[in-house]
Amino acid sequence: MLKHRPTIRDHSAEANLFARRAFVGFVFVLGLVAVLLSNIYTIQVQDHQDYQTRSNDNRIKVIPIAPNRGLIYDRNGVLLAENKPVYNLEVIPEEVDDLDESLDQISKIIAITEQDKQDFLKDIKHTRRFKSQVLKARLDETEVAKFSVNQHKFPGFSIEARLARYYSFGDTLTHALGYVAKLNRKELNQLEQEDRATNYRATHDIGKLGLEKYYEETLHGKVGSQRVEVNNRGRVIRTLSMIPPQPGSDLVLTLDVGLQQIAQHALKDMRGAVVVMDAKDGGVLALYSNPSYDPNLFVHGISSKNYKALLNQDRPLINRTTQGRYAPASTVKPLMAVLALEENIVNETTTMWDPGFFEIRNVEHKWRDWKRWGHGHVDVYKAIEESCDTYFYDAAYRLGITKISDFMARFGYGDLSGIDIHEETTAILPSKEWKEDRFKESWWPGDTISVGIGQGYWTATPIQIANATNILVNRGINHPPHLVQVIKKDNDITQINNEEKPPVILEDPRHWQVSLDAMHNTVQKISGTAHNAFKGTNYDSAGKTGTAQIVSIAQGERYDADSLKERQRDNTIYVGFAPYSDPKIVVSVVLENNHGGIQIARQLMDYYFAANPVNLARNDTP
Amino acid sequence: MTALHDKRSIWMRMHLDLPLLIALLIMMAGSIMVVYSASGQESSMMIRHMTRMGGAIVAMIVLAQFSPATLKRLAIPLYCIGLLMLVGVLLFGVSSKGAQRWLDLGITRFQPAELMKLAVPMTVAWYIGRNHLPPRPMHLIIGFMIVMLPTLLIKEQPDLGTAILIASSGIFVLFLSGLSWRLIGFLSSMVTLAAWPFWHYGMHDYQKQRVLTFLDPESDPLGSGYHIIQSKIAIGSGGVEGKGWLQGTQSQLEFLPERHTDFIFSVLSEEFGLFGVCVLLSLYLFIIGRGLYIAVNAQDAFGKLLAGALTLTFFVYVFVNIGMVSGLLPVVGVPLPLISYGGTSMVTLMAGFGIIMSIATDKRMLLK
Numbered sequence: 001m002l003k004h005r006p007t008i009r010d011h012s013a014e015a016n017l018f019a020r021r022a023f024v025g026f027v028f029v030l031g032l033v034a035v036l037l038s039n040i041y042t043i044q045v046q047d048h049q050d051y052q053t054r055s056n057d058n059r060i061k062v063i064p065i066a067p068n069r070g071l072i073y074d075r076n077g078v079l080l081a082e083n084k085p086v087y088n089l090e091v092i093p094e095e096v097d098d099l100d101e102s103l104d105q106i107s108k109i110i111a112i113t114e115q116d117k118q119d120f121l122k123d124i125k126h127t128r129r130f131k132s133q134v135l136k137a138r139l140d141e142t143e144v145a146k147f148s149v150n151q152h153k154f155p156g157f158s159i160e161a162r163l164a165r166y167y168s169f170g171d172t173l174t175h176a177l178g179y180v181a182k183l184n185r186k187e188l189n190q191l192e193q194e195d196r197a198t199n200y201r202a203t204h205d206i207g208k209l210g211l212e213k214y215y216e217e218t219l220h221g222k223v224g225s226q227r228v229e230v231n232n233r234g235r236v237i238r239t240l241s242m243i244p245p246q247p248g249s250d251l252v253l254t255l256d257v258g259l260q261q262i263a264q265h266a267l268k269d270m271r272g273a274v275v276v277m278d279a280k281d282g283g284v285l286a287l288y289s290n291p292s293y294d295p296n297l298f299v300h301g302i303s304s305k306n307y308k309a310l311l312n313q314d315r316p317l318i319n320r321t322t323q324g325r326y327a328p329a330s331t332v333k334p335l336m337a338v339l340a341l342e343e344n345i346v347n348e349t350t351t352m353w354d355p356g357f358f359e360i361r362n363v364e365h366k367w368r369d370w371k372r373w374g375h376g377h378v379d380v381y382k383a384i385e386e387s388c389d390t391y392f393y394d395a396a397y398r399l400g401i402t403k404i405s406d407f408m409a410r411f412g413y414g415d416l417s418g419i420d421i422h423e424e425t426t427a428i429l430p431s432k433e434w435k436e437d438r439f440k441e442s443w444w445p446g447d448t449i450s451v452g453i454g455q456g457y458w459t460a461t462p463i464q465i466a467n468a469t470n471i472l473v474n475r476g477i478n479h480p481p482h483l484v485q486v487i488k489k490d491n492d493i494t495q496i497n498n499e500e501k502p503p504v505i506l507e508d509p510r511h512w513q514v515s516l517d518a519m520h521n522t523v524q525k526i527s528g529t530a531h532n533a534f535k536g537t538n539y540d541s542a543g544k545t546g547t548a549q550i551v552s553i554a555q556g557e558r559y560d561a562d563s564l565k566e567r568q569r570d571n572t573i574y575v576g577f578a579p580y581s582d583p584k585i586v587v588s589v590v591l592e593n594n595h596g597g598i599q600i601a602r603q604l605m606d607y608y609f610a611a612n613p614v615n616l617a618r619n620d621t622p
Numbered sequence: 623m624t625a626l627h628d629k630r631s632i633w634m635r636m637h638l639d640l641p642l643l644i645a646l647l648i649m650m651a652g653s654i655m656v657v658y659s660a661s662g663q664e665s666s667m668m669i670r671h672m673t674r675m676g677g678a679i680v681a682m683i684v685l686a687q688f689s690p691a692t693l694k695r696l697a698i699p700l701y702c703i704g705l706l707m708l709v710g711v712l713l714f715g716v717s718s719k720g721a722q723r724w725l726d727l728g729i730t731r732f733q734p735a736e737l738m739k740l741a742v743p744m745t746v747a748w749y750i751g752r753n754h755l756p757p758r759p760m761h762l763i764i765g766f767m768i769v770m771l772p773t774l775l776i777k778e779q780p781d782l783g784t785a786i787l788i789a790s791s792g793i794f795v796l797f798l799s800g801l802s803w804r805l806i807g808f809l810s811s812m813v814t815l816a817a818w819p820f821w822h823y824g825m826h827d828y829q830k831q832r833v834l835t836f837l838d839p840e841s842d843p844l845g846s847g848y849h850i851i852q853s854k855i856a857i858g859s860g861g862v863e864g865k866g867w868l869q870g871t872q873s874q875l876e877f878l879p880e881r882h883t884d885f886i887f888s889v890l891s892e893e894f895g896l897f898g899v900c901v902l903l904s905l906y907l908f909i910i911g912r913g914l915y916i917a918v919n920a921q922d923a924f925g926k927l928l929a930g931a932l933t934l935t936f937f938v939y940v941f942v943n944i945g946m947v948s949g950l951l952p953v954v955g956v957p958l959p960l961i962s963y964g965g966t967s968m969v970t971l972m973a974g975f976g977i978i979m980s981i982a983t984d985k986r987m988l989l990k
Contacts, residue, residue, distance in 0.1 A: 014755040043858045051858025231875040
């Protein structure tokens with residue numbers, strides 16, 4: 001630089017200096033442009049793939065679409081469980097100018113509870129403002145109409161339809177169908193463990209009980225999805241591609257809703273259970289437990305008030321057909337007779353004298369017959385027809401518990417029937433091992449005596465009783481009970497549940513006939529215990545009554561229904577089948593602390609044979 | 623000679639520099655395309671944008687009619703008015719988005735900082751150009767003070783971006799006037815040394831956070847890093863060829879913030895790719911080259927210094943904006959010159975080019 005400055009300006013020197021500086025400046029600019037460019041090159045060329053992916057992650061979202069749940073029909077094609085649209089009043093907060101004001105206004109048109117309002121305000125705090133939130137669920141038709149007329153006054157408010165399960169027969173089929181309800185955290189964890197959670201991404205409800213639960217996978221279907229492009233606030237701009245969901249398969253049941261209605265009507269306010277089985281294939285024609293309840297209450301989340309009402313002492317939530325444990329009582333006598341015949345304890349002609357009680361030498365206790373003065377001379381037929389206790393006390397005592405227990409197990413006692421719902425108990429078929437395990441006590445010969453008339457430690461469910469009877473009427477052939485006969489998907493029909501279990505084979509098959517004849521007499525002979533109820537039927541039925549005492553009557557006293565409290569009165573049981581010569585159905589009716597089961601069985605059979613006349617019986621049984 | 627003179631005279635008489643004018647008009651045409659895409663094809667916004675462009679072109683033509691001698695005379699009064707208005711802004715200014723930048727003049731709002739973008743280089747160029755080049759230390763100090771006074775006032779608003787632009791415009795005058803390299807070296811090492819204690823003792827935590835976020839935007843992807851990440855995704859996903867005009871998903875689906883203003887470069891990069899970026903940078907380089915050429919050929923020191931400083935300041939816009947949106951520099955609000963939507967800054971820039979054209983077509987010396 002110039003140290004000594006001339007007083008006169010040297011324009012060319014200044015111009016040179018400036019030109020040099022301008023040149024340096026331009027070089028500097030070029031350098032910085034190179035820096036910018038190399039950085040852009042790195043981003044746009046080297047890391048292009050990475051940013052391309054992130055750009056797509058930003059804009060493309062996959063939205064799952066729930067499949068439609070399979071429908072459930074009865075054996076005649078009557079729709080039992082369907083999917084109906086429900087209408088919810090929903091609000092997109094972003095589109096509402098004055099939320100408080102709008103909520104006030106809408107309350108004047110549609111009743112909105114304080115609870116609904118609080119829940120809604122809580123919900124919108126946790127979600128994005130453009131997302132629709134339910135203000136009121138399940139509007140009725142009037143509300144939908146009222147809103148539609150006024151919709152223009154409520155921007156951001158709309159009515160949205162969603163499919164929800166609906167059981168058109170309400171409480172008639174609850175214990176068989178079960179119900180669906182909102183999928184909860186626990187079930188979601190379970191699904192995750194089983195690697196099925198992705199299939200439920202869009203699903204609201206899951207089968208909680210009955211067939212809905214047992215056939216959850218079949219009914220549910222396969223989730224679909226759509227790839228959509230969204231903007232930065234998550235609003236969907238357009239659909240890029242879609243995989244439609246696959247609806248679940250439909251179920252066709254063996255149940256006949258008509259029989260269910262007969263059962264419900266007949267049981268009225270009695271506690272009890274009805275099972276009707278198809279003797280040909282084990283298909284369950286009726287499975288009714290009383291009292292029942294409306295499963296639709298659960299679909300949309302049951303209120304605590306309604307739920308508490310179901311927790312009463314009549315226990316409507318229990319499925320009595322498969323979970324009720326009752327002493328099978330005299331209904332086991334036909335099988336007990338078959339066993340005694342097989343074991344040569346008795347034969348067709350043996351008679352014994354019944355004085356009205358049974359006793360063992362050196363034991364003071366007397367096992368009384370229901371008929372205080374006794375049945376006199378009794379053979380195996382009379383023992384079943386008149387339900388003589390003493391005969392079977394004696395037979396059981398001589399058979400011993402192990403033979404009884406082993407034999408009865410082959411008829412399904414003490415085990416799950418295998419019916420296709422999960423709510424089932426094994427009940428108790430007593431044995432030496434069982435008692436030792438349960439009470440840490442050994443089996444006394446005296447314990448066996450009441451087992452001979454289906455009491456003592458022995459308990460069974462109505463489905464077990466029906467199933468055991470079914471094996472008997474089929475002479476050992478074992479068709480386990482089931483509710484679903486066909487799974488239908490479009491035109492693809494899968495017949496299911498027609499497998500047989502290993503049959504019970506007798507050394508002398510004529511022994512079946514003895515018990516079956518005796519059961520026929522029970523209904524047909526004037527002295528039979530079920531004669532009166534079945535007078536005048538146009539079909540030929542057979543059956544066996546049973547009465548189980550709830551409280552033990554002290555030695556030397558007699559049962560008097562009127563003097564006992566209602567819940568201490570006897571349970572009564574009836575098993576029957578018809579037609580006698582070629583059984584088509586088996587019925588079992590159990591009533592708690594009440595009687596009249598025989599009449600109920602008759603109503604069921606009347607209905608069945610009115611619809612399926614015996615002489616016009618189809619050959620192509622379903 | 624006369625024929626040649628006559629041939630040039632059409633533009634000379636209009637005081638316009640044809641190559642520069644053509645480059646500027648190409649840029650503006652580009653701007654219309656990109657802003658149209660970035661605004662989501664909103665026509666009302668396009669009308670406003672094009673109106674302002676028209677205004678900016680008028681401002682350029684008007685400024686070009688002032689001779690450099692007139693500009694020289696106007697420098698001091700403009701500077702003084704500007705300073706008074708800046709003080710006024712701090713005292714009675716109108717706030718918007720947390721910063722107090724506007725002066726409400728009753729009829730219209732006015733941003734005095736825009737005036738200073740021109741007044742500062744004009745004043746410094748006038749002051750330094752009065753004396754011999756290179757300037758004496760005393761002149762340097764006074765020149766520096768002329769720059770720093772408005773800079774600090776603007777930084778108080780706060781408007782860091784504009785403060786940087788105004789400081790640069792003044793400092794470029796000093797640089798071009800021949801500020802000694804030794805002094806430049808000394809000053810830059812002082813700044814570097816001061817940075818360390820400043821980081822430890824002079825900065826608030828939130829300010830440090832801002833710097834850290836700039837260094838690693840992924841550390842706060844939803845907070846302050848969001849802008850930069852989305853911007854880099856837009857640029858990067860554009861690739862070499864770009865996604866096509868109006869096809870940029872980052873911008874069309876609004877993932878990109880401030881798309882039509884400060885982040886418009888990202889929109890351009892996403893839709894036109896590296897190819898578009900190269901065209902843009904070439905145009906910028908042409909304009910800068912032309913500006914410096916005009917400066918070198920200017921008739922006097924004032925003209926040289928002013929044209930050179932305005933041109934280099936124009937590059938500061940380019941560098942700060944592109945550096946910011948591509949993650950090289952922290953986020954400071956500087957628009958992409960001639961492309962971003964935003965009226966005032968475009969009017970000021972074009973007025974600056976008007977001054978450059980006035981200098982380019984100054985006939986005073988030619989007539990000598």
